Amino acid sequence: MRRSIPLAICLIMGIVMMVQFFVPHPISVGFYDLTTKWIRIVSAFALVLGVGSLALYHLDRLQRRRAGWVYSIVTLVALVVTAVIGLVWGVKPGSPLQEVIFKNMLVPLNASMFAILAFYMASAAYRAFRARTKEAALLLIAAFIVMLGMVPVGAAIWGKLPEVAEWILSVPNMAAKRAIVFGVALGAIATSLKVILGIERGWLGGGK
Amino acid sequence: MNIWERLLKIDRKIIFVVMAVLVLFPLLKPLGLGVSSGPRAKAVFDAVDAIPPGKTLLISVDFDPASMPELYPMLVALMRHAFARDVKVLLCGLWITGAGLADKAVTEIPPEYGKEYGKDVVYLGWKAGVDAVILGMGENIKNVFPVDYYGHPLDSLPMMQEVVRLRDIPFMVAISAGTPGFGDWLLYGQSRYGLRVGAGVTAVSAADAYPYLQTGQLTGLLAGMKGAAEYEVLLTRKGYSKAYMPAVAAMDSQSLAHLVILILVVLGNVAFFATRMKRR
Amino acid sequence: MGNTLLLFAWLLSAVSPPTLFVQDTPNDAGKSITIRWQLAPEQSPDLVVLERSCERESTQIVATLGAGDNGYIDENVCDGVRYAYRLGAVFGTDTVWSESSGWVVSKPQWFNWGRVNILIAMILFFALVIYFIEHAKAGRHLFVRRIAGLDAVEEAVGRATEMGKPIVYVPGLGSVADIATIASLNILGEVAKKTAQYDSALLVPNRDPIVYTVAREVVKEAYTRAGRPDAFKPDNIFYVTSEQFAYAAAVDGLMVREKPATNFFLGTFWAESLILAETGATTGAIQIAGTDSVFQLPFFITACDYTLIGEELYAASAYLSREPLLLGSLKGQDMGKLVILLVIVLGSALVLLSALPGLKFFQAVSNFFNVSGINLIGTGLPLG
Numbered sequence: 001m002r003r004s005i006p007l008a009i010c011l012i013m014g015i016v017m018m019v020q021f022f023v024p025h026p027i028s029v030g031f032y033d034l035t036t037k038w039i040r041i042v043s044a045f046a047l048v049l050g051v052g053s054l055a056l057y058h059l060d061r062l063q064r065r066r067a068g069w070v071y072s073i074v075t076l077v078a079l080v081v082t083a084v085i086g087l088v089w090g091v092k093p094g095s096p097l098q099e100v101i102f103k104n105m106l107v108p109l110n111a112s113m114f115a116i117l118a119f120y121m122a123s124a125a126y127r128a129f130r131a132r133t134k135e136a137a138l139l140l141i142a143a144f145i146v147m148l149g150m151v152p153v154g155a156a157i158w159g160k161l162p163e164v165a166e167w168i169l170s171v172p173n174m175a176a177k178r179a180i181v182f183g184v185a186l187g188a189i190a191t192s193l194k195v196i197l198g199i200e201r202g203w204l205g206g207g208k
Numbered sequence: 209m210n211i212w213e214r215l216l217k218i219d220r221k222i223i224f225v226v227m228a229v230l231v232l233f234p235l236l237k238p239l240g241l242g243v244s245s246g247p248r249a250k251a252v253f254d255a256v257d258a259i260p261p262g263k264t265l266l267i268s269v270d271f272d273p274a275s276m277p278e279l280y281p282m283l284v285a286l287m288r289h290a291f292a293r294d295v296k297v298l299l300c301g302l303w304i305t306g307a308g309l310a311d312k313a314v315t316e317i318p319p320e321y322g323k324e325y326g327k328d329v330v331y332l333g334w335k336a337g338v339d340a341v342i343l344g345m346g347e348n349i350k351n352v353f354p355v356d357y358y359g360h361p362l363d364s365l366p367m368m369q370e371v372v373r374l375r376d377i378p379f380m381v382a383i384s385a386g387t388p389g390f391g392d393w394l395l396y397g398q399s400r401y402g403l404r405v406g407a408g409v410t411a412v413s414a415a416d417a418y419p420y421l422q423t424g425q426l427t428g429l430l431a432g433m434k435g436a437a438e439y440e441v442l443l444t445r446k447g448y449s450k451a452y453m454p455a456v457a458a459m460d461s462q463s464l465a466h467l468v469i470l471i472l473v474v475l476g477n478v479a480f481f482a483t484r485m486k487r488r
Numbered sequence: 489m490g491n492t493l494l495l496f497a498w499l500l501s502a503v504s505p506p507t508l509f510v511q512d513t514p515n516d517a518g519k520s521i522t523i524r525w526q527l528a529p530e531q532s533p534d535l536v537v538l539e540r541s542c543e544r545e546s547t548q549i550v551a552t553l554g555a556g557d558n559g560y561i562d563e564n565v566c567d568g569v570r571y572a573y574r575l576g577a578v579f580g581t582d583t584v585w586s587e588s589s590g591w592v593v594s595k596p597q598w599f600n601w602g603r604v605n606i607l608i609a610m611i612l613f614f615a616l617v618i619y620f621i622e623h624a625k626a627g628r629h630l631f632v633r634r635i636a637g638l639d640a641v642e643e644a645v646g647r648a649t650e651m652g653k654p655i656v657y658v659p660g661l662g663s664v665a666d667i668a669t670i671a672s673l674n675i676l677g678e679v680a681k682k683t684a685q686y687d688s689a690l691l692v693p694n695r696d697p698i699v700y701t702v703a704r705e706v707v708k709e710a711y712t713r714a715g716r717p718d719a720f721k722p723d724n725i726f727y728v729t730s731e732q733f734a735y736a737a738a739v740d741g742l743m744v745r746e747k748p749a750t751n752f753f754l755g756t757f758w759a760e761s762l763i764l765a766e767t768g769a770t771t772g773a774i775q776i777a778g779t780d781s782v783f784q785l786p787f788f789i790t791a792c793d794y795t796l797i798g799e800e801l802y803a804a805s806a807y808l809s810r811e812p813l814l815l816g817s818l819k820g821q822d823m824g825k826l827v828i829l830l831v832i833v834l835g836s837a838l839v840l841l842s843a844l845p846g847l848k849f850f851q852a853v854s855n856f857f858n859v860s861g862i863n864l865i866g867t868g869l870p871l872g
Contacts, residue, residue: 018610020605026517037663043698048621050727051699056728068745093311093358098839102308106731107273114274114759118231118465119224120766120791125585126223126472127769130480140473147470150411150434151463152241162246170418177415177782180798182828183766183778187802188667190617190821195670199621199813202674202805203702204665220770272735274759347563375553386758400561412783 005199014196087189142168212486215479223472230468236461241460248421249438251428252406255379257284257446261294264371266380268393269313275385275410281436281455282383282408283313285443291321291328292448295368298377300332300353302341302388307334311357320451326365333357338388342396346374346403374401375485379427383408390417394425408435433458510573510589515603518567518596523589524559525575533577533584537561537694542571565594576652598707605856612827617820624816632815637794638807641675644774650694650748654689655679656748658739658764660755660779661695661732664702667802668780672755673699673706674805675778679752680710684719692725693742695735700727736760742766753777754801757784765791778804 017035020028058072082101089095131137149165177191194200245253259265267286271279282411290297299310314331323329332353335341335440344352349372350362362368371377382405390407395401404427407417411432420426430439435457443449513520523538523699533555540562541547551560565571576583624630648655657676662669676692683690692707704725704810711720728738740763743751751768753758753761753775761777768775769791777788778796788795796804799821808815842850 022598022600022607023598024515024517025598029517035799041665046697046701048697050694050700050730053697053700053727054729057723070742071741093307099309101341103312106639107276107308110273110731110733111276111588113737113763116279117759117762119227120473122227122465122469123223124222124557124762124766124769124787124790125469126218126476129473132475132480140477142594143473144470147466150432151466152243152459153463153467155244157240169415171679174415174418174697180785183825184802186613186635186821186824186828187671187799188780189613190817190824191667191671191802193614193617194817199672199817200670200805203670204705204708402557 003201003204004037006204007201009197011198076080142172212216212479212482215475216483218472218475223426227465227468230464231461233465235457238457239460239464241463243434243437243441243456245438245442246435249435250429250442252381252430253289253428253439254342255406255427255443256289256295256381256422258295259290259293259295259378262296264296264298264367264377266298266300266374266377268380268384269299269301269306269310269380270303270389271309271385271410272303273309273382277458278307278410278433278436279383279385279408280309280313281433281458282381282430282439283309284317284382285436285439285449285455286383286408287313287317287329288320288449289439289443291323291419292443296327296369296371297329298371299330299331300335300345302338302392303385304334304336307357310486315449326360327367330362330365330367331357338392339396342374342392346397346401348373368460374403377403379404379406381406381408381430383430386413390420390426394399394420396428397418398425406430433462496862508575508589509587510592512592512594513561515597515600518594519563519564519799521562521567521571521573521592521594522559523562523573523575525860527555527577527833531577533579535578537576537583539574539576539585541573542572544569562699567595568593576674604857613824614819616738616823616827617817618870620820620823621813621816624819625811627812630812630815630819632803632807635776635796635800635807637796637800638804640774640776640794641679641808642682644750644752644776645679645686645688648683648688650750653749654691654746655683655750655752656743656746656768656773657690657692657752658679658755659692659694659699659703660753660757661735662699662756663696664698666756668754668756669696669699669802671802672778673702675704675752675754675801675808677706677710677851678805678808680707684711684714684716687719689714689721690724691742691746691748693728693735693739694726695730695732696730697727700725704789732758732760733763739764743768743771743773747771748773751775751789754796754804755779755780755786757781759784762787762791768792772778 013035016031020032046123055076058075060066061069061072062076082097085095085101086097089097091097125143127161128138129143145161146165146168148157149162154161154165191200195203256265256337257367265286267283269283279301287297289295298390299314301307301310310331314325314329318325318329332349334355335352341352351360355361380393380397380403382393384390384407385474390405393403393405398405403423405428407420408430409417409432411434414429414431414435417426417429417431430436433455437453437459440449440453440456444453491520495830507526509522509524511522513522526538527533527536535555536553536557537549538548538551538560540550542564544567548563550562553560561670562571562573570593572588572591574588575586592752620630620740645655657679659672659676660666660669664670664673673810675782680690690707692703694703704722707725708717708720708722728735743764744767748768748771751773753764753768754777757764757779758781761779761781765775765777765788775792776794776796777792779785779788780798782798785795789797802821803818838850838853842853
């Protein structure tokens with residue numbers, strides 16, 4: 001029963017939504033809109049569960065004084081303060097949530113994390129781009145040409161380099177990308193079919 | 209440990225310090241390595257340049273703070289270009305995280321050209337439902353955005369008396385860091401309402417846009433920070449802007465960063481082969 | 489199929505009449521009428537206006553369009569009500585009107601004929617998958633090539649046990665609606681079964697609250713099936729945050745503090761992929777990654793020991809469990825790829841042939857493969 005009901009819901013809704021894709025009638029469109037609204041409502045409730053899990057996890061770390069418990073205080077305080085500010089002063093432009101928390105904290109923090117990528121790319125490239133095999137050598141040469149072609153220095157070295165770099169990106173790279181996308185799309189369809197038919201049950205918690 | 213073995217195992221921290229110095233230095237003291245404009249950026253530039261004064265450029269702000277360094281300079285450059293030619297600017301967005309960034313641009317850029325909010329620039333804000341938003345704007349913008357981002361009814365804004373639907377807009381640029389983005393504007397805006405679309409994207413997703421360029425669906429492409437820098441250079445050459453060019457300044461850093469990575473890769477490979485030969 | 493009327497009559501002297509096609513918009517939800525027209529080549533009005541009359545309302549202008557436009561979709565109509573249109577060509581201050589079209593009624597359709605090509609492809613693919621599932625049920629052996637990343641799972645879990653260090657499993661940043669996340673959760677079940685057997689710690693930080701609840705149940709069930717329900721620690725599976733880079737920072741911190749022996753990055757990833765993988769590499773962990781995000785694959789390939797590329801992620805549950813039903817569907821998937829290869833060759837040939845003069849038939853055949861919202865084939869309206 002515990003597994004049969006979710007499997008039945010999955011089967012019925014899977015088939016209904018597949019049929020819905022081909023039916024343009026307003027009844028079908030209305031059903032689609034209703035389903036997406038339900039998904040948003042369920043997601044909102046799941047957020048409550050998630051926040052509860054976060055709070056319990058950090059409270060437990062705090063109580064047991066696990067390594068790094070001080071940062072759990074930071075997390076919990078940030079959670080409460082953000083929620084209170086948003087509830088009391090609102091979320092419109094000009095509110096403290098937008099001006100202080102979003103613009104002056106979230107934006108710089110996000111940008112900083114993104115900026116770390118530059119350093120990690122350098123260290124990853126240094127570590128991994130070794131011409132151990134013919135294929136690796138080919139990858140290395142292509143990476144060279146594309147990296148040089150994307151900056152003004154490359155154009156200064158050879159005027160045609162940016163064009164060659166763009167050709168590498170738009171022809172062989174694009175071909176490989178599309179091939180992967182085909183495989184991924186088919187894999188996704190097959191996995192969806194398996195989930196709808198109940199062949200794949202790992203998402204339910206495993207078992208037969 | 210000989211020199212080749214040392215080169216094979218350079219400590220990460222040294223790599224990070226070198227990168228940090230070489231990225232920071234040009235930002236403080238520009239090297240002036242120069243940026244030449246490519247045909248794709250020029251196509252966007254020419255399309256905006258061809259908009260008659262008094263008409264409207266639509267910009268869709270579909271990115272978040274994480275992609276701000278690459279895409280925000282494009283937004284600023286496009287707005288400066290439009291204002292310099294007395295073209296009005298209408299902004300909207302399909303990403304909620306772009307709202308604050310569009311607001312920042314709308315607050316900072318129009319005063320440079322003496323432009324007024326409501327008369328020369330309007331920011332509609334963000335709305336959920338990608339296809340419904342674009343299709344709705346195709347029929348009547350006020351149906352989708354009865355008020356703008358700041359709560360002003362669209363009927364009260366002088367600019368919006370002339371811009372009623374997508375057909376009233378000669379050209380738009382979708383600045384997008386992913387989906388939803390320019391693809392949706394092409395799918396719903398162009399195919400249905402004949403909207404001319406240019407795109408500004410992050411460097412990593414530029415390859416996705418090439419097929420649309422090849423078919424002529426996209427009128428030009430600004431790819432990554434380089435694309436933004438190319439646009440800024442064109443603006444300055446034509447005398448539309450004398451402002452600080454953040455993307456051009458950052459290109460010096462990007463050039464040096466690329467060179468550092470290339471040198472490190474070469475060193476690593478030289479050390480790798482030298483060590484291998486020594487072992488034989 | 490709706491009403492198709494051909495309208496002749498134009499009032500300018502020595503000018504051929506335009507043709508006006510008015511029809512209920514096909515393949516839609518109703519409340520829409522499509523009007524197309526062809527002006528005579530010698531006509532070049534300043535603009536055209538479209539007028540609508542209806543039995544319920546007074547006549548009104550519904551659209552003012554450029555001279556270059558040749559079509560309009562009127563979506564301000566009611567189903568079941570009769571409408572008629574006429575076109576006015578504006579020359580300066582004069583407007584020359586065409587004759588009125590006949591009555592047209594808008595109604596919703598029950599089937600989108602523009603998507604029949606997708607339906608055929610879907611049925612074909614499903615048939616292939618189901619055929620091979622039945623084939624596998626009959627006990628036939630199905631060959632699946634070696635996937636190094638999946639062979640390494642057992643070794644990776646064993647390594648963690650020997651070193652006495654935990655395993656970090658990141659199920660990606662996607663929601664449970666993403667197929668890659670579902671595939672990742674299937675693999676999590678297999679990994680959890682092994683960690684239960686080997687008595688290793690398994691840490692699963694989650695970005696999505698629903699994925700967190702599902703992951704917890706998956707791990708709990710896996711431990712129960714392995715006969716070790718006592719070893720299951722619910723605190724090890726937790727929700728972190730929905731913010732992308734905050735999540736990456738939290739997982740990085742977890743990896744630096746806990747120094748896991750093995751990291752799994754399986755699911756949907758975006759720009760934070762290299763941040764996660766490179767931080768994991770600095771801790772000396774063995775890393776197995778897999779994603780359907782083509783932009784992130786190069787980062788994982790560079791920084792991880794094993795990478796499942798694209799559909800290898802979806803093949804993982806079949807590969808690890810070796811269940812005949814799952815293997816059969818994998819085979820069906822592969823056959824689907826073969827069909828796509830053949831269609832690509834066929835499509836390229838069709839496009840080539842259709843470019844040759846006198847072979848327009850092939851244009852119609854290749855149009856059949858177009859995926860568009862409104863397919864005008866069979867509607868009588870001019871294409872393009």
